Amino acid sequence: MAIATINPATGETLKTYEPLSDEALEEKIARAATAFEAYRRTTVEQRAGWLRAAADVLDADVGTVAELMTTEMGKTLAASKAEIGKCAKALRYYAEHGPRFLERRPADAEAVGATQAFVEYQPIGVVLAVMPWNFPLWQALRFAGPALMAGNVGLLKHASNVPQTALYLEELVRKAGFPDDVFQTLLIGSATVERVLRDDRVAAATLTGSAPAGASVASVAGDALKKTVLELGGSDPFIVMPSADLEKAAEVAVTARCQNNGQSCIAAKRFFVHADVAEEFTRLFADQLAAQKVGDPMADDTKIGPLATEAGREDVERYVDDAVRKGATVVTGGRRVDGPGWFYEPTLLTGITPEMDVYSEEVFGPVAALFTVGGLDEALEIANSHPYALGANLWSEDEDERRRFISDVHAGMAFINGMVTSYPELPFGGIKQSGYGRELTDLGMHEFMNAKTVWVGPSSSGQRGGDPATASE
Numbered sequence: 001m002a003i004a005t006i007n008p009a010t011g012e013t014l015k016t017y018e019p020l021s022d023e024a025l026e027e028k029i030a031r032a033a034t035a036f037e038a039y040r041r042t043t044v045e046q047r048a049g050w051l052r053a054a055a056d057v058l059d060a061d062v063g064t065v066a067e068l069m070t071t072e073m074g075k076t077l078a079a080s081k082a083e084i085g086k087c088a089k090a091l092r093y094y095a096e097h098g099p100r101f102l103e104r105r106p107a108d109a110e111a112v113g114a115t116q117a118f119v120e121y122q123p124i125g126v127v128l129a130v131m132p133w134n135f136p137l138w139q140a141l142r143f144a145g146p147a148l149m150a151g152n153v154g155l156l157k158h159a160s161n162v163p164q165t166a167l168y169l170e171e172l173v174r175k176a177g178f179p180d181d182v183f184q185t186l187l188i189g190s191a192t193v194e195r196v197l198r199d200d201r202v203a204a205a206t207l208t209g210s211a212p213a214g215a216s217v218a219s220v221a222g223d224a225l226k227k228t229v230l231e232l233g234g235s236d237p238f239i240v241m242p243s244a245d246l247e248k249a250a251e252v253a254v255t256a257r258c259q260n261n262g263q264s265c266i267a268a269k270r271f272f273v274h275a276d277v278a279e280e281f282t283r284l285f286a287d288q289l290a291a292q293k294v295g296d297p298m299a300d301d302t303k304i305g306p307l308a309t310e311a312g313r314e315d316v317e318r319y320v321d322d323a324v325r326k327g328a329t330v331v332t333g334g335r336r337v338d339g340p341g342w343f344y345e346p347t348l349l350t351g352i353t354p355e356m357d358v359y360s361e362e363v364f365g366p367v368a369a370l371f372t373v374g375g376l377d378e379a380l381e382i383a384n385s386h387p388y389a390l391g392a393n394l395w396s397e398d399e400d401e402r403r404r405f406i407s408d409v410h411a412g413m414a415f416i417n418g419m420v421t422s423y424p425e426l427p428f429g430g431i432k433q434s435g436y437g438r439e440l441t442d443l444g445m446h447e448f449m450n451a452k453t454v455w456v457g458p459s460s461s462g463q464r465g466g467d468p469a470t471a472s473e
Contacts, residue, residue, distance in 0.1 A: 001160040003187055008074035008306040009297055009341040017163050019188050025196070028155070028184050032126045033201040035181035036153040040123050042179070044099040047149050051095040054176035055088040065137070065168060067298070072162045073133050074306040074342070075260055076297045087141045093424035094445070098149035101442040104454075116456035121449045123151035124227075125203035128196055130217060132209050133159035133308055134263045139208050140169050142422070144183055146445035148173070154183045155202070157193055161309060194220050204228065204448050208265070211387075211433050229437030229447050231265065231429055234390025235362045236420055237383035238268035239405070241376065242276045244395035244417075250284035253368070256393065256419035258292060258346055261305050262366030263312070265434075266391045266413075266420045269363060271370040272379035278372040282331065282350065289346040289368070290332045306342040307365055313342040316365035323349050323356040323369075333366075362388060376401050384410040390430035391420030412438075 004016040020028070058065070066080035075083070107117040127147055131139045140156055147154050158166035166185045173183040186196065190213075197205050197220050204227040207217045214232040221228045238256060240249050256268035273281045297305030307313045313336060320334055333347030346366040352359055358369045373379045376396075383392065392411035396402055406414050412430035413420055422428045422440065429438040437447050 001189070003160045003163050003189070005072050005164055006161060006309075007071055007341075008308050009343075011310070011340055011342070014071070015164065017187050019192070020186060025186065025188065025192070028181075028186060029126070029196065029199055029201055031181040032153050032155055032184060035179060036123075036125050039153055039179055039182050040151045042151065044102055044149070047151065048095040048098060050176050050178045051091045051098070051145060051149060054172055054178075055091040055095070057172055057175045058084055058088040058091070061168075061172075065165075068164055068168065069136055069162075070297050070305070072165055073136060073308040074297050075134075076302050076305050078300070079260060083135060083138050087137050090138075090142055090424040090440075091145050094145045094149045097442075098146070098445065101445050102150065109456075112455060113457070114455045115458055116454070118454050120452045120454050121150070121446065122452055124448055124450050126153045126155060126201055127448050128155045128157065128193075128202050128205040130157045130193060130205065130207040130209065130213070131159065133162045134260055134265075136162040136165040137169070138422075140166075142424075142428075142439055142444070143206055144169070144173070145424075146440070147448060148178065148182060150445050150449050152203075152448055153181070155196065156183065156185045157188055157196070158185065160189065163187060193217065197221060197226065198224050202226070206437075206439075206448075207231070209233075214435055227448065229429075229439065230435035231390075231437075231439065232388075232433060232435040233265045233362050234388045234430060234434050235269045235386050236266060236388075236391045236393065236411075237379070237386075237409070238271045238393040238419075239376070239379045239383070239395065240271070240273045240277065240281055241394070241396040241398065241401055242274050243397040243401075244277070245397075246277055246281050246284060248417075249395040250281060250288055252419050253285055254288045254292065254346075257368045258289070258304055258366045259419075261307060262316075262344075262346070263308060263364050266422070268393055268419060269367075269369065270383065270386070271368055272373050272383060273370060274379075275372050275374055278370075282348070282370060285368070285370070286332045286348050289348055289366075292346050292366075294337055294343055294345060304343075304346060304366055307344055308342070310342050312364060313344055316344050316363060316367060319358050319361070319363045320347060320349065320367060323352065323358050326356050327351055327353065328356060328358075331370075360386060376404055380405070380408050384408075386410075387433040388430070389432040390434040391415065393419055 069080040105119040109117040170185040214230040292303040331348040333345035337343035389410040391413040394405040427438040
């Protein structure tokens with residue numbers, strides 16, 4: 001894929017970039033390694049201050065950056081502004097709570113025969129981040145925030161269709177006052193990722209993207225014995241039981257399926273509705289889907305913009321056509337929108353069977369697959385048979401059903417009477433083919449840190465030792 005800004009609302013190529021030369025890439029890696037040696041010695045107070053400054057820069061740049069994001073990947077302008085606000089919140093979260101996350105953790109010194117014992121959290125070095133286009137700012141900053149707070153240095157290989165957003169991220173860190181080269185954007189193609197990851201100066205990698213991309217990065221990292229964190233997509237179940245508030249569930253279902261023009265790993269994609277309420281919920285859901293305005297993502301009243309790429313719309317069409325050919329019913333939608341750009345109608349399919357691709361694959365567009373089930377057991381059985389297990393939703397007022405759902409659903413995240421989303425205050429990640437590791441909270445920060453065990457024995461003089469961190473050399 002060319003490194004280029006192509007407006008998905010018009011199909012027009014606005015700007016193209018040449019990939020970094022071998023010499024330029026080598027220089028960036030070398031600068032990152034050099035920067036780490038100094039940056040790891042900065043104080044947590046300094047890093048927190050730079051993160052707060054970055055959040056302030058985002059607040060000031062919200063208008064121009066929102067338009068840039070919408071132009072590059074097609075999310076509505078309102079969604080772009082909301083994403084920027086979320087990023088600023090996360091940066092401030094790590095500025096506030098990061099120092100506590102980095103505090104040494106005391107251990108039971110007496111139990112291990114020491115005068116002192118504790119865990120010291122230390123940064124590991126240069127971390128490569130391979131990020132997707134669908135949340136071009138949030139995906140990158142939910143890595144960068146904790147990584148920079150921890151004292152690590154980042155190299156960003158962003159998706160090739162959001163190069164201007166990628167370059168802005170490097171500019172953001174610079175404008176916030178961070179030391180030079182602690183966060184750099186690499187304008188490179190996917191084929192160059194292996195070279196960067198195998199470089200001895202790169203300590204680890206994180207990737208958000210497709211399962212094949214994750215498998216490729218994990219294979220290289222495993223061969224090089226380097227840590228990875230992977231978030232590889234999902235086909236989240238959205239289970240509706242008879243006790244649910246159906247109107248509220250349907251309203252949230254539309255947002256859960258159509259957020260980001262339907263292009264979200266944690267979007268609800270498979271809807272399992274109890275037979276007792278299936279008819280009413282289907283009507284409510286279909287009516288609200290049909291009412292979503294599809295159009296210019298810059299317009300205030302647009303709810304759904306274009307898909308990010310022409311190939312992405314072709315994939316959505318293929319899934320819907322395959323399902324219809326094999327017997328599915330299109331309740332609403334099911335067609336591309338005529339005219340320029342890569343628009344597709346919000347769509348509801350029923351009568352889904354295992355022979356259809358939508359049954360077992362992730363549809364990255366505003367297409368909902370609805371299953372009528374006899375109860376929670378059936379819903380969980382079908383939901384758990386899927387290879388992805390990122391998030392899951394349950395709508396129920398029954399306490400037993402809630403307990404069953406929490407206990408038995410295969411997912412990294414379980415949300416009840418609300419849609420799956422990400423917060424700095426909660427761990428984010430999945431299991432099975434949705435990946436491994438966690439982002440956000442202290443867990444996300446510690447993924448790329450050395451939890452160093454420190455054991456201090458009695459001094460030779462018989463006196464208790466002082467604090468190793470403050471002792472003179």
